[in-house]
Amino acid sequence: MGKPYTRLDKTNAAVLLVDHQTGLLSLVRDIEPDKFKNNVLALADLAEYFELPTILTTSFEDGPNGPLVPELKEKFPQAPYIARPGQINAWDNEDFVKAVKDTGRKQLIIAGVVTEVCVAFPALSAIEAGFEVFVVTDASGTFDKITRHSAWNRMAEGGAQLMTWFGIACELHRDWRNDIEGLASLFSNHIPDYRNLINSYNAQTGNK
Amino acid sequence: MGKPYTRLDKTNAAVLLVDHQTGLLSLVRDIEPDKFKNNVLALADLAEYFELPTILTTSFEDGPNGPLVPELKEKFPQAPYIARPGQINAWDNEDFVKAVKDTGRKQLIIAGVVTEVCVAFPALSAIEAGFEVFVVTDASGTFDKITRHSAWNRMAEGGAQLMTWFGIACELHRDWRNDIEGLASLFSNHIPDYRNLINSYNAQTGNK
Amino acid sequence: MGKPYTRLDKTNAAVLLVDHQTGLLSLVRDIEPDKFKNNVLALADLAEYFELPTILTTSFEDGPNGPLVPELKEKFPQAPYIARPGQINAWDNEDFVKAVKDTGRKQLIIAGVVTEVCVAFPALSAIEAGFEVFVVTDASGTFDKITRHSAWNRMAEGGAQLMTWFGIACELHRDWRNDIEGLASLFSNHIPDYRNLINSYNAQTGNK
Amino acid sequence: MGKPYTRLDKTNAAVLLVDHQTGLLSLVRDIEPDKFKNNVLALADLAEYFELPTILTTSFEDGPNGPLVPELKEKFPQAPYIARPGQINAWDNEDFVKAVKDTGRKQLIIAGVVTEVCVAFPALSAIEAGFEVFVVTDASGTFDKITRHSAWNRMAEGGAQLMTWFGIACELHRDWRNDIEGLASLFSNHIPDYRNLINSYNAQTGNK
Amino acid sequence: MGKPYTRLDKTNAAVLLVDHQTGLLSLVRDIEPDKFKNNVLALADLAEYFELPTILTTSFEDGPNGPLVPELKEKFPQAPYIARPGQINAWDNEDFVKAVKDTGRKQLIIAGVVTEVCVAFPALSAIEAGFEVFVVTDASGTFDKITRHSAWNRMAEGGAQLMTWFGIACELHRDWRNDIEGLASLFSNHIPDYRNLINSYNAQTGNK
């Protein structure tokens, strides 16, 4: 009775980072700032780790919304970067859509600020355009829980899959044997509890 | 697999404000009062800003339910105003339905007090009558979270889309270039964090 | 795209109160006890007010589960009362199903303790048997929120509608003019905020 | 309009316990540790009580993830035990799938750590392979509520049923008369409130 | 090092109910309304049960603040009733202070709406005037937790003791043997969990 299982495939996925701008981030209040920063950087690190085509876009970055978070800009110096002149839904910007299509990927991993607009609008448009959409809920932030859960409902009803960065990394990686150290390092850098496990393990087994 | 993306269109949308009465508001306990007041007024302001046909209705306003919140009455002096003689579901009132149909709009943005009755009943009836319904979850209030989430579930299963006022404003506006100042002003008046961004920006760039 | 609007009809609805027993009530921890007691009694009062056929059932009332809450027993002295000898799903008890069918009603309003068992099992069975099911979420209680939301999801996916007692009363009543005083009295007895509105109103207008 | 009621049947169900390892458990922060431990052990006890075929699997148990929780290993000494060499989705491991198929059961009760990976991946794969899947939400843990509810949504949309250990026990047992003492004992060992009811009852009736 | 234990004594205590008015109650949002109503009525019942001199006072009851909650007026028809003409701190009203002094009691049990004003002001004034003050925290309500905890801190630093109605009843009663049935009845009427215990007990022991 349910939807078929659409599984993320690292050869078919791309990452869209929408409007993680220094001003807009002050609007995010449904996730604590330390945690949200970590989630966004974890998503960026996994995009880099799995060599997923990544597209950056901003809205009015010369105004109060502020510039893209510098860490993202630095991590993806070669990525298509679309500073939208006004379109609120990134999918209404032809350059953005072209950049997405140029990746040749059919699975879109989307995160952004704020969830119900910068994520939900392009997510729903992308589904309409035939893409499979995976929303990174914990790297997307908004005003409060009412807004978050309204947006999640609208996106899920529209066919988007709700995931978090950790699940996405695991589904892309498939098998630890593909690269144990790389994945462990990604986790260790972004999950303090996991880092502690590794440090205890190393100390107790004489590793490292 | 999901529902098709039904996008709000400012030439095809109308706003229904149902039973925001001074007495009934004391029943609203799933949103803090400062925040709820702001959300309702923000919705009213966006209705005015986008020149959406707006319909006001109340239930027993001469009794304990109290009169319509005066700010709403003042903002829409020309709007159809249906003081229902007894129907709990506004859609059971012929004048109300006629007023809705007279707008010629097919997309209904509905908010009210309390969510599971004054919003859910006309929302489900309107869908049955062939309208597209967008519930403004953060401008609709009720007794507690159990009631809220039961009502959201019933409405979403019935085909309503759950949105918040900010997402609605963004989806209606489409492109900042349609009117930067107007939209920024709407946001600045109702989102303190956004107002701060603008004030910092102006101070730092010598604007204003 | 959504489900059709199935509207409660007081000539076609019956109420099933499942296992509100004095022992089992100590398991309910997802709702505060003062509030839960009030919700259950409000549901009982509305069943009586709308003269809905009501069926009582208990599970092992001679053991630790304890007897039916006395207030319910007293309110419905003539109601079918099925003390199940062992069946956990009330629908597995033939007397219970017979009592339901004997009402001739097709809309079943179900509440009970605990939600994921005493409510969910007969709710899903009743849908399978062709009934329309309305779960009274705020008159049904269970261990915690994980359990509540799992049960809500299972029931909603299975076709049950999630409502609360207030919404049910409003949907059954349809129009205040059918009996203003009766409905106001029901609300005043179970919603302290509403009672306050009425008392203020009466004092200020010289009523009563 | 809803999904048909798929009811658990003790002659057709198997239990899959995925990655309840001593290291990974430190990642679980959406449920309090005392409660989570109790839920996992309750699930194990019910698997044993209903003599359900049970399959254990771990991921990298020689590394920081740590060994399987000893209590589980001890309770199911004869159970298939698949220490996966690297596959993150247990269903990608042929031995695991073979063990599942060898049970001859079509209903899979799945719990694990962490929910969005170790539970969701095999749950969705099993549905794809034609099984009926029941997720034990309260014996599955993860980082936080954002992750939990994203995972629940993905699994429910994919066709899994969300349940908790208590509901599963009740649906499997069907009728108290099948074994009153056994079921009461299971509840008494894992639900302090229920144990209290029984102890009060026994003291007050002169039992035991 | 601590303060000496000042123990409530039923021959030396009086109850002050300050501004529990139907309008002002809509301001109370730090306690759920069902629970708050129950706590206030429980306090009234214990005042009556222990025959404590009780004083009622209101602030501007002819205006929007509304009349005293009718249940309180009815329960204490003979009690001094001071409708203050304007003093916000009830202790600034000479009639009120005289009524307090006329009781001859030195221990004042105070509850009211809102906590930081109607309770805190007379509490601090009464201490200054040489009384021992016991604040009934759960029968006093206010806007939110910030206000509640600020007010509690100010009152406790000023020498008031923070208690709840149940503790007050127990400290006044001293020994169950003074009247088992009376106290049990008070508890049963206001603590659903306690009522359930009694009902289970009666059913299981053949009591009635």
Place this chain on the structure above:
Amino acid sequence: MGKPYTRLDKTNAAVLLVDHQTGLLSLVRDIEPDKFKNNVLALADLAEYFELPTILTTSFEDGPNGPLVPELKEKFPQAPYIARPGQINAWDNEDFVKAVKDTGRKQLIIAGVVTEVCVAFPALSAIEAGFEVFVVTDASGTFDKITRHSAWNRMAEGGAQLMTWFGIACELHRDWRNDIEGLASLFSNHIPDYRNLINSYNAQTGNK
């Protein structure tokens, strides 16, 4: 045993607004932004209403901290305004202390951002200098509840009184008869529930 009751006196009180700057406000996450904005403006309004000497101060307003919130600047055009060149504790700034002493007032009502620094430091210094200090907890904001409650504890232990704007207004006003309309208007502008009471009252009594 407690501290003596130090009562606010409108002829002896002054208000200090410390660092309510547009940038710093984005750090405030222990109160929702709509509510915090309202509380700060309510405090400003009461300062004006009671004609309390008011002192404004900022920290590095030309840098990222941003300018003083414009509404405060506009409301107190004649107030001493100390843009501190670097002192973190406003009390370390001689101009600020001089401005305070010039008021001739001995009771200081302090609010600011962030609580544990901009409020706590001058509060503790002012007490040391012999002033009576009243902290406006709900017009002071900071990072989270851990910080809030640590700061409250340090200030209370140091002798500051914790109050909220509403309590301060009431303690300053003493008696409604001093000006009913003025105080009601202050409340109506900043307490939606109170405004609703007034609007209902006026409608029901024919007032306007």
Place this chain on the structure above:
Amino acid sequence: MGKPYTRLDKTNAAVLLVDHQTGLLSLVRDIEPDKFKNNVLALADLAEYFELPTILTTSFEDGPNGPLVPELKEKFPQAPYIARPGQINAWDNEDFVKAVKDTGRKQLIIAGVVTEVCVAFPALSAIEAGFEVFVVTDASGTFDKITRHSAWNRMAEGGAQLMTWFGIACELHRDWRNDIEGLASLFSNHIPDYRNLINSYNAQTGNK
């Protein structure tokens, strides 16, 4: 400026377990039941481990309050057991006070149900009688957080020290070298996270 550090000493401490009865436990709603049960049993285990004189007492155990939790009765078969005939404050019972004095200990570790009565009353009386009192906050339960925090405040102001079972165990033990295995075992049995650490450690270092 603070109180002197009164340090627990295992040769001078006794444990008082007050009214942990099977009926009364259903009143405890400020701590989850799995956690509360664990905390009470951990306290019992530490009392046994440190060979602290332990005193059990109950209130009306033949009535609805129910018998003492059997696990406690079994663990301390030789302990003084005072079934109080009616005194609510255990300290009003001469046998109880005699049992306490007979221990010759001056430091009393008290836990019970409910906190504001069964713990607070004897705690304050014991301080008055010259004892040092340590309240075990996490092995004492009550109706809700309002009650808990009122009771904590009253007891702390009265001179009691607020601790939890883990801190008490650590302060009594002083030095791991007194018995590493014994203390580790106590922790492992009652702190799932600690048990996991030990199990991981043993697996990784070849211990066990």
Place this chain on the structure above:
Amino acid sequence: MGKPYTRLDKTNAAVLLVDHQTGLLSLVRDIEPDKFKNNVLALADLAEYFELPTILTTSFEDGPNGPLVPELKEKFPQAPYIARPGQINAWDNEDFVKAVKDTGRKQLIIAGVVTEVCVAFPALSAIEAGFEVFVVTDASGTFDKITRHSAWNRMAEGGAQLMTWFGIACELHRDWRNDIEGLASLFSNHIPDYRNLINSYNAQTGNK
């Protein structure tokens, strides 16, 4: 009436980091892990920035408690490092006390895991020994809020001051002009909202 204001002085303060070990950190559940990690590292950075003498100590680091968090070890390679052989209260270890006294400082800033033991015990002992103690509440973690608030109460009653790392940094720095860039950099590295302010500011003013 309050305690005198004891102000932190960077020439008189030392930092004690107690038992931040990789295993023990899995016990910390009153603060989210991302946030806690950040707070601990912020405290370490401020210790380094203000060149405060810093002392590290661990408990049983070769066992399940695990090694000191590597980041702390690396940041303070020259710091006294006391691996305690068994004393639970670090102050019971002579080397630790000697290291503290050797700093010549009288103000001790203490953080650790878990709060009620590793922080509270040495904090209370140090006060007894004549030191001024400042507890860093947000860099100290423990099992849950009951434990946290019990420990805070015990420490505050004993004379410790409760602060957070940000307040400590501000009180030590006194005046931005001592080093604007250094302090801003400390804040930017550990407060995402502050970093955003700086990045927006730089972008908008052309800084870099």
